[in-house]
Amino acid sequence: MLAFANAKINLGLNVIEKRPDGYHNLETIFYPVKLYDVIEITDAVETSCVIKGVDVPGDATDNICIKAYQLLKKDFNLPPQQITLLKNIPVGAGLGGGSSDAAFLIKLLNQKFELGLTDNQMEVYAGQLGADCPFFIRNEPVFAEGIGDEFSAVDLDLSNYFMVLVKPEVHVSTADAYSGIKPIIPSSSVKDLIPLPLKDWKLNLKNDFEATVFSKYPEIERVKTELYHAGAIYAAMSGSGSCVFGIFEEETKLSGLEKDNKVFYNV
Numbered sequence: 001m002l003a004f005a006n007a008k009i010n011l012g013l014n015v016i017e018k019r020p021d022g023y024h025n026l027e028t029i030f031y032p033v034k035l036y037d038v039i040e041i042t043d044a045v046e047t048s049c050v051i052k053g054v055d056v057p058g059d060a061t062d063n064i065c066i067k068a069y070q071l072l073k074k075d076f077n078l079p080p081q082q083i084t085l086l087k088n089i090p091v092g093a094g095l096g097g098g099s100s101d102a103a104f105l106i107k108l109l110n111q112k113f114e115l116g117l118t119d120n121q122m123e124v125y126a127g128q129l130g131a132d133c134p135f136f137i138r139n140e141p142v143f144a145e146g147i148g149d150e151f152s153a154v155d156l157d158l159s160n161y162f163m164v165l166v167k168p169e170v171h172v173s174t175a176d177a178y179s180g181i182k183p184i185i186p187s188s189s190v191k192d193l194i195p196l197p198l199k200d201w202k203l204n205l206k207n208d209f210e211a212t213v214f215s216k217y218p219e220i221e222r223v224k225t226e227l228y229h230a231g232a233i234y235a236a237m238s239g240s241g242s243c244v245f246g247i248f249e250e251e252t253k254l255s256g257l258e259k260d261n262k263v264f265y266n267v
């Protein structure tokens with residue numbers, strides 16, 4: 001049985017406060033994008049994870065897919081599975097690839113073994129694997145609050161635009177990005193800015209991680225600048241980086257950017 005686990009981008013991201021548990025309350029829009037990992041589960045003698053494609057740091061036995069399987073196995077009598085992951089989503093990119101793999105594996109296991117879990121129940125399991133994971137259960141554009149796990153619907157459809165993702169070689173650790181941030185209550189909520197015409201996002205919609213991440217890795221800021229030079233209506237870093245996305249009205253080619261970066265078109 002197969003699943004196609006897509007990436008996400010963040011449209012606006014305000015880090016509001018640090019919580020007593022060390023996590024941060026934030027507000028952002030999660031928007032699914034058409035860049036996919038492929039996950040296959042098959043019955044096996046022993047549970048294992050085989051990874052192909054993009055290199056994932058660490059041992060396959062520590063992969064978040066194994067953690068997702070073990071989490072459900074605690075509550076359900078699951079037979080051993082071979083999990084084959086074809087990794088296409090860049091790692092440490094702010095695209096939520098690992099979180100998506102975990103959420104889609106929960107959905108696959110629920111379907112294959114007819115566990116009868118509702119979306120709400122799967123979101124609770126996903127939340128135990130990472131703050132970003134619950135979003136990928138319903139996988140629809142949402143305004144997210146709390147640690148990124150409290151959702152409200154948002155009416156947003158970018159399918160008439162062209163989206164370009166650029167992944168600079170540098171890898172940004174999410175925990176490091178949060179530790180470099182000074183939380184602040186924003187003057188305007190992302191929720192109130194998103195209904196603005198797209199051409200006004202550039203001056204209004206910000207990602208709080210950009211200042212500290214750009215000062216440490218100027219090459220990421222250069223990518224954002226180049227996307228604007230190429231005609232993007234809006235460009236920003238996704239999440240804690242290092243991926244930068246550009247939204248265009250017309251199809252575009254960015255010949256200069258392909259040299260030092262991985263570029264994905266029309267995702």
Ligand SMILES: C[C@@](CO)(OP(=O)(O)O)[C@H](O)COP(=O)(O)OP(=O)(O)OC[C@H]1O[C@@H](n2ccc(N)nc2=O)[C@H](O)[C@@H]1O
Pocket residue numbers: 010022023024025026028093094095096099129130131132133146147148174175178238239240241
């Ligand atoms: C920044 C965001 C924005 O969407 O995405 P990415 O850029 O990583 O994709 C998320 O908040 C990342 O969520 P996720 O990547 O699932 O985080 P986790 O694995 O749960 O946590 C990694 C580390 O980030 C910090 N963390 C994460 C989420 C949060 N709301 N506050 C935090 O302080 C904690 O230090 C935690 O130990």
Ligand SMILES: Nc1ncnc2c1ncn2[C@@H]1O[C@H](COP(=O)(O)OP(=O)(O)O)[C@@H](O)[C@H]1O
Pocket residue numbers: 056057058062063064065085090091092093094095096097098099101174240241
């Ligand atoms: N299936 C997986 N895909 C990607 N990363 C994984 C996976 N399993 C575990 N990881 C670990 O999670 C970390 C964050 O991964 P990822 O979700 O790609 O980043 P981000 O939070 O920036 O979107 C990586 O450093 C990686 O070692």
